[in-house]
Amino acid sequence: MIGFVGLSHLGLNYSLATAAKGFDVVAYDPDAALATRCTTGNFPIEEPGFKELFAANRGRLRYTSDAALLAQCDLVFYALDIRTNDRNESDTGPLTKLIHDTVPVLAAGTTVVLLSQVSPGYTRQLVADLTKRPEVKARTFYYQVETLIFGAAVQRAMEPERYIVGSADPTAPVPARFAAWHAAFQCPVLVMRYESAELAKIAINFFLVSSVSTTNTLAEVCEAIGADWNEIAPALRLDKRIGPHAYLKPGLGIAGGNLERDLVTVRSLAARHGTDDRVVAAWQANSVYRRDWALRCVHQKLLGRVRDPLLAVWGIAYKQDTHSVKNSPSVELLRALPGVRILAHDPAAQLPDTGCGHVTVVPGPLDALEGADALLVMTPWKVYAGITAADIKARLKGRLVIDPNAVLDEKGCRAAGLDYHRLGC
Amino acid sequence: MLTHLQPSSAAPGRVVILGAGGFVARALATRLTASGIPVVAVPSRQIDLAAAEAGPALAALLQAGDAVVMTSALTPDKGRDAATLMKNLRMAESVAAALAARPCAQLVYLSSDAVYDWRHPLVAETTAPSPTDLYSTMHLAREQLLGAATVAAKVPFCILRPCAVYGPGDTHNGYGPNRFARTALAEGKIKLFGGGEEMRDHVFIDDLTAVIELTLRHRSTGTLNVVSGRSTSFAEVAAQIAARCPKPVAIEPQPRGGPVTHRHFDPSALLRAFPQHRPTDLASGLPRLLATP
Structure with missing residues (x-):
């Protein structure tokens, strides 16, 4: 039996992927209502393929709030998502409490694996603290990097590129049960010391951020000089030093929270250890600047010219295929336009509780267009890509279409006489 | 902020x-x-x-x-x-x-x-x-x-x-819209340093x-x-003023004293602080300057 502790985004996806690979799974959370909700298939997350995979594997998966069941497990993953505050600082307090509350239940031979997103140094300190407690019988602790992507969590959990494992002794083989679990996913496994694994997770995100920031910096230059980033990106993908899968799509800064959290973590480490973090500060500043691209655009193109305008906003989530609005550029835009009438739509996300009282959510994307002076497509949901320029033109009162992520048919919009604007051009 | x-x-x-x-x-x-x-x-x-x-x-x-x-x-x-x-x-x-x-x-x-x-x-x-x-x-x-x-x-x-800052009633005579407007109306000329390439944000x-x-x-x-959030070259400002003057205006290049520098501003914080604020563009501001330079 394999155990998972913490039924947040990470735990739900990895426990389901483990069941889908044929293992019997106990997935525990102290929140009894949450465990009951998951048992009935009413999950608090939105991920493509999740419900289908659950339907096919629910017989091997038991959600519970009874920690005693973890005693039956010989391999237990701690997979509670780490929340961040408004400054993108991690709060590992709930994870630490959860671990200390439940580890004493585990049997002596149990292998414990920490999956949550922790800062370098956390695992070694945690292990030191746990091993001081005589009631803790488990003695084998690992940290494993997760690279969950909102909107692609199931696919990445089922088909990981590699596993990065942090160990107290990287020269020693991992326990057979843990190795068997790895083998089920058929990917390379890299074992290293705890701190290296913890920093490897951040290193991956840093290379993503550097690609995003470089793309956004040059996309803005494109906008200024009449170049088109969409013509440049294919050339970069053919460069072996950059590659076909590089993050080369311009965006509204770095959203979602995880990448920002790692930037904050490294700046904190740099401050403590005296390392150079100026490039990190520049990434952060660029992200905030590009996040406000649509705000500047709508002020420049519309708000100074039309009295009491009505805006249609498609998308509230920070990206497509997720309900998360953490650091969402759309939400930041809505909050920056108090007093402006706005009709908004999103297939999954809801408006946050604060700062959006002037926004009316409508059931369908076309409902938002009726009589609007401008359309802003703030989240690149696929459903929006299927809406034609003619449909938009027929309902929109004005001509302005701000589509930063280039979701719509650009040529069609221009041909229909819409005043179309996107990033990178 | x-x-x-x-x-x-x-x-x-x-x-x-x-x-x-x-x-x-x-x-x-x-x-x-x-x-x-x-x-x-x-x-x-x-x-x-x-x-x-x-x-x-x-x-x-x-x-x-x-x-x-x-x-x-x-x-x-x-x-x-x-x-x-x-x-x-x-x-x-x-x-x-x-x-x-x-x-x-x-x-x-x-x-x-x-x-x-x-x-x-x-x-x-x-x-x-x-x-x-x-x-x-x-x-x-x-x-x-x-x-x-x-x-x-x-x-x-x-x-x-x-x-x-530019506009009617300016007591300074700094290089920019105010001086350009005065000399254009009074002398029929605007003196530009170099080609007036420098980009500035004029409020x-x-x-x-x-x-x-x-x-x-x-x-x-x-x-x-x-800020206005939109920078314009001195040459463009001079051209816009000249085009709005009742009599012909000569734009005269002068030797430049230093290197060309540009300045642009991100207006996002202003837009967030005061969403109702609508900056005046040069096309609207310059005629008001010329009416009372």
Whole structure:
């Protein structure tokens, strides 16, 4: 039996992927209502393929709030998502409490694996603290990097590129049960010391951020000089030093929270250890600047010219295929336009509780267009890509279409006489 | 970034404008008066803030509910030397002494975009100030001095850093729209350094006074750049002015004194602070300048 502790985004996806690979799974959370909700298939997350995979594997998966069941497990993953505050600082307090509350239940031979997103140094300190407690019988602790992507969590959990494992002794083989679990996913496994694994997770995100920031910096230059980033990106993908899968799509800064959290973590480490973090500060500043691209655009193109305008906003989530609005550029835009009438739509996300009282959510994307002076497509949901320029033109009162992520048919919009604007051009 | 202590707009009880003989102060007094806000205009001839007795004199004038707007400064055309710097600092010291003796409801300090290094191509409020001469050093030192004084006196403090301001009634004759308009109308020519390639953000005077009024109505604290968000070359400004003059205007290149520098501003913080603010573009502002240069 394999155990998972913490039924947040990470735990739900990895426990389901483990069941889908044929293992019997106990997935525990102290929140009894949450465990009951998951048992009935009413999950608090939105991920493509999740419900289908659950339907096919629910017989091997038991959600519970009874920690005693973890005693039956010989391999237990701690997979509670780490929340961040408004400054993108991690709060590992709930994870630490959860671990200390439940580890004493585990049997002596149990292998414990920490999956949550922790800062370098956390695992070694945690292990030191746990091993001081005589009631803790488990003695084998690992940290494993997760690279969950909102909107692609199931696919990445089922088909990981590699596993990065942090160990107290990287020269020693991992326990057979843990190795068997790895083998089920058929990917390379890299074992290293705890701190290296913890920093490897951040290193991956840093290379993503550097690609995003470089793309956004040059996309803005494109906008200024009449170049088109969409013509440049294919050339970069053919460069072996950059590659076909590089993050080369311009965006509204770095959203979602995880990448920002790692930037904050490294700046904190740099401050403590005296390392150079100026490039990190520049990434952060660029992200905030590009996040406000649509705000500047709508002020420049519309708000100074039309009295009491009505805006249609498609998308509230920070990206497509997720309900998360953490650091969402759309939400930041809505909050920056108090007093402006706005009709908004999103297939999954809801408006946050604060700062959006002037926004009316409508059931369908076309409902938002009726009589609007401008359309802003703030989240690149696929459903929006299927809406034609003619449909938009027929309902929109004005001509302005701000589509930063280039979701719509650009040529069609221009041909229909819409005043179309996107990033990178 | 600004924080509004008064989220809903409300007129301040009374606004005391220091440096009331200046370009911005006069326009501000006109605006506030038109809005029905009581104004006490204090020119330097009434209280010379650089004088030793200025602090008590100003304190005697202040009431607890007043908002104070400090526009007073000896600008670079009055001197760029150490003596001018020290006079300017004494003015801030007098205001600090007055606030210590008679804390008021808010202090708005009119600083300058000069506090930023010219080498920053895109400036935002998050750009670290880096003064490069005594004038910009003066503004940053005043910000710090007044900041400490307002913390001690528990007075909400707002710093506004406008970029190049233009419009009717300008008392300076600095290089830019105001001088271009005057010479175009009076002499039929505009002198440009080099090809006038330098990009600058030009703020219309009414936009600056509108933002000041908003900071007063919301009792805002923090730091905000007052900008239009759109930079234009001096050559383009000159061409637009020439095109609007009733008689032909010659644009005359002059030898350039230094390297070409550009300056752009990110207006996002201003748009977020005051979503209702609509910057005036040159096409609207220049005709009003030319009507009363």
